[in-house]
Amino acid sequence: MRAVDIITRKRDKEELSPEEIRFMIENFTKGSVPDYQMSAFAMAVLLNGMSHGEITAMTLAMAASGDQLDLSEFGGRVVDKHSTGGVGDKTTFIVAPIAAACGLPVGKMSGRGLGFSGGTIDKLESIPGIKTNLSTEEFIQQLRDYKIVLTGQSADLAPADGKLYALRDVTGTVQSIPLIASSVMSKKIASGADSIVLDVKVGRGAFMKTLDDARELANVMVAIGKLSGRKVIALLSQMDQPLGHAVGNALELKEAIAMLRGTGPEDLHTHCVDLAAYMLILGHAAQNLDEARNMAQKAIDDGSAWARFREMVKVQGGDISFVDEPMKLPESKFVYSIFADKDGYIKTVDAREVGESSVMIGAGRAKKDDQIDLAVGIMVYVKVGGKICKGDLMFEVHVNRKSDFDLVFEKLKSAVEICVEPVDPPPCFWDVIGVN
Numbered sequence: 536m537r538a539v540d541i542i543t544r545k546r547d548k549e550e551l552s553p554e555e556i557r558f559m560i561e562n563f564t565k566g567s568v569p570d571y572q573m574s575a576f577a578m579a580v581l582l583n584g585m586s587h588g589e590i591t592a593m594t595l596a597m598a599a600s601g602d603q604l605d606l607s608e609f610g611g612r613v614v615d616k617h618s619t620g621g622v623g624d625k626t627t628f629i630v631a632p633i634a635a636a637c638g639l640p641v642g643k644m645s646g647r648g649l650g651f652s653g654g655t656i657d658k659l660e661s662i663p664g665i666k667t668n669l670s671t672e673e674f675i676q677q678l679r680d681y682k683i684v685l686t687g688q689s690a691d692l693a694p695a696d697g698k699l700y701a702l703r704d705v706t707g708t709v710q711s712i713p714l715i716a717s718s719v720m721s722k723k724i725a726s727g728a729d730s731i732v733l734d735v736k737v738g739r740g741a742f743m744k745t746l747d748d749a750r751e752l753a754n755v756m757v758a759i760g761k762l763s764g765r766k767v768i769a770l771l772s773q774m775d776q777p778l779g780h781a782v783g784n785a786l787e788l789k790e791a792i793a794m795l796r797g798t799g800p801e802d803l804h805t806h807c808v809d810l811a812a813y814m815l816i817l818g819h820a821a822q823n824l825d826e827a828r829n830m831a832q833k834a835i836d837d838g839s840a841w842a843r844f845r846e847m848v849k850v851q852g853g854d855i856s857f858v859d860e861p862m863k864l865p866e867s868k869f870v871y872s873i874f875a876d877k878d879g880y881i882k883t884v885d886a887r888e889v890g891e892s893s894v895m896i897g898a899g900r901a902k903k904d905d906q907i908d909l910a911v912g913i914m915v916y917v918k919v920g921g922k923i924c925k926g927d928l929m930f931e932v933h934v935n936r937k938s939d940f941d942l943v944f945e946k947l948k949s950a951v952e953i954c955v956e957p958v959d960p961p962p963c964f965w966d967v968i969g970v971n
């Protein structure tokens with residue numbers, strides 16, 4: 536078999552066999568399929584799609600590219616969640632500790648920034664010293680001892696996804712149902728959780744722009760999860776506007792810390808309580824949604840979720856003083872403000888424009904080995920449905936160079952549409968898939 540023939544067949548819209556897909560993934564992991572061939576393959580998949588059989592084969596091959604954790608010693612209760620990528624999505628830092636505080640073991644493998652969407656692992660690395668590439672042994676030991684783990688890919692766990700994810704980020708090959716489904720589910724299968732709550736984002740700031748596409752992605756992932764013996768639920772969630780206020784690595788971590796300590800934006804709060812509630816239901820810690828929501832809220836109110844987050848940071852080597860005093864987290868040199876130039880109601884806050892702006896000022900990568908700037912980002916103070924007056928603060932732009940603010944000023948201003956008629960705020964979630 537030769538990689539070039541497989542790429543050509545996908546380019547010509549042919550269906551690949553599981554052996555061909557395994558060949559690509561195994562050899563890419565070993566390094567004998569180089570980045571340029573894998574990038575061409577990813578582009579062919581993006582343009583021509585994959586059948587459900589091909590997506591399943593790709594997912595299983597990527598999950599098998601490293602160790603696959605056996606977490607049976609935890610009695611089938613390990614829960615995980617995963618987002619398909621959005622703008623301002625810092626929910627993992629909040630829901631993982633909530634679920635752990637409610638008694639469930641939470642073992643989670645997360646990703647880095649992808650395209651205009653931020654990544655949990657980049658955000659976590661705002662904390663000096665924190666280890667984000669745990670080995671298989673470290674993952675299991677931490678889950679045993681502390682019931683909460685948050686790591687990125689290592690050489691051990693789904694390395695094929697780690698490599699492909701970094702390539703997709705910089706080759707225009709993010710927005711593809713087969714590539715997202717296999718990326719998400721390979722990590723989930725490799726990291727061994729019994730139950731998985733998928734947060735499938737829909738809208739301007741998501742990779743799925745329409746509810747139909749999001750539904751298709753959710754259905755594929757739920758089916759792959761079930762095939763692998765996992766309990767999976769997918770929430771279709773609104774991502775037309777950024778989630779919460781903060782967009783950017785350290786800024787998002789600070790907002791998550793504030794939320795865990797009991798103060799945070801309402802949309803983020805509602806979103807996290809519901810996500811955590813579904814994790815509690817899947818993990819059999821609660822019988823129904825009301826009970827689960829109450830438990831999640833209590834874990835925030837009584838400080839137990841915050842305690843679990845602190846403990847996780849500490850055991851993964853992070854300097855705990857940076858989460859206790861978030862002012863110590865990376866801060867930019869300059870903060871510029873953008874104000875509204877008329878009165879009215881907020882009709883749109885385009886999450887895509889905000890996400891792209893954050894990448895342009897350094898919060899994301901343009902090339903695979905680019906260093907991101909953890910301190911920069913955007914605080915978004917407008918929400919769809921809100922009333923606004925001329926002169927009100929809409930954005931704060933945190934930059935390390937004045938010229939970066941000039942670069943995004945117009946883009947951010949035009950991301951907000953103000954109209955005269957009142958506008959209904961959008962719901963947090965559109966649907967739930969996989970409940971039976």
Ligand code: URA
Binds near residue numbers: 649
């Ligand atoms: N999250 C992932 O892990 N992979 C994707 O491709 C998109 C979001």
